[in-house]
Amino acid sequence: MPSLPAGTLYRGKVGMWSWVLHRITGVAIFFFLLVHVLDTALVRLSPEAYNAVINTYKTPLIGVAELGLVAAVLYHSMNGVRIVLIDFWRKGVKYQNIMFWIVVSIAFIVFAIFTPRHLSHVFG
């Protein structure tokens, strides 16, 4: 019976899953960015048009979805720092594993601070 691959920096372990998450969050943020440039462009049309569209961002459904967007931005930005450190810091590769958990911790802490305040705005 073949043994499981041991895993490397890029395969099977934290190195791979951090990369998968970076891609997924990146694609999600990209498509929101396209929508967000278009909705902001409505300020050039009329105050009524902009307010009508931006008010949908204040509904419970989209308000909760914004938490997902913020979580994606937090992970993608913190893991981006980790990538830069792996590329440019002499000990980056050695500490890439622990850096992933630091990334997740920082993202989670900021998310935990943001979430109750945002929900109080959406549902308040």
Added chain:
Amino acid sequence: MSVVIEQPRSPRSRNGANWEKYGWIFMRASGVILIFLVLGHLFVNLYLGEGIKAIDFAFVGGKWSDPFWKVWDLAMLWLAMIHGTNGMRTIVNDYATKETIRKALVTSLWGVCAVLITLGTLVVFTFDPCPAGALPELLPSFCPVNAS
């Protein structure tokens, strides 16, 4: 189509600018700047004050009457669009197996990128916080129609 993988350590076979390298550097440089621009944007617009509840035309009008936020948002628009489009290009290059489809997708990505950067830049530069004929209660308090 067969994929040709060059021998490791073989000299570069192409002449001219190494665009993949500039792209690689740009992703890291723009990414570091975008951390401050985007997290600052989220903090000011979603965390401070009434957050998402406070965002309307008058809010944007107030921000863009200050050159600081115009420069901030323009930098964020350009860097985020190019960073995001180049990231999508990387993903397309990884997964598209047909060369014609890959080319079509990459061309569409940069086309959309150019259109949205142009649109966003024009909007910021031609924005009028006090458009004539609009309902005064929808406009920022500093507009002449709200002055008295």
